[in-house]
Amino acid sequence: MSNTDELLVDLAATVESEQSNQMSLTVVTGGAVITGRLAPEAVWRQRVSEILRDSDRLGPFSGVFTADQTQGRPDRGGPPTHLHFHVARILQGSMAIPETGGMYRVAIKDVSGWTVGDFSYSDS
Numbered sequence: 001m002s003n004t005d006e007l008l009v010d011l012a013a014t015v016e017s018e019q020s021n022q023m024s025l026t027v028v029t030g031g032a033v034i035t036g037r038l039a040p041e042a043v044w045r046q047r048v049s050e051i052l053r054d055s056d057r058l059g060p061f062s063g064v065f066t067a068d069q070t071q072g073r074p075d076r077g078g079p080p081t082h083l084h085f086h087v088a089r090i091l092q093g094s095m096a097i098p099e100t101g102g103m104y105r106v107a108i109k110d111v112s113g114w115t116v117g118d119f120s121y122s123d124s
Contacts (some may be wrong), residue, residue: 004109012080012108016040027101028113029106035118036088036101044084082107084113091119 015023015038026035039047049065052058083105089096 008108008111008114009079012083018082024116024118026115026119027083027106027111030111034085034088034104034106035092036085036089039086040085044103046085047086067112076087080108
């Protein structure tokens with residue numbers, strides 16, 4: 001988006017301030033549809049760090065996500081710039097990738113459309 005959607009920024013700020021991970025959202029970004037629940041950035045970072053730490057090959061990258069989040073970033077006191085999805089899926093055709101949900105970070109400025117709620121497929 002050329003102009004950041006202030007309503008979406010407010011939604012992300014509320015997730016951050018309430019420290020809630022119950023807000024379901026679906027966004028269109030770069031032609032992809034991502035659906036899932038938003039998480040506060042600190043919670044999202046912690047979970048990604050845990051996943052990486054448990055990996056034999058990716059363990060060394062775990063610390064990147066637990067490092068001081070404000071280091072070298074003076075803008076951290078401002079409004080959120082990214083959405084942090086967990087239990088999220090990329091929707092493509094009649095399937096969702098991954099089926100179990102993943103962790104995605106999306107720049108708010110890149111969201112071209114969104115709706116409250118998440119989508120899932122049903123066999124019925």
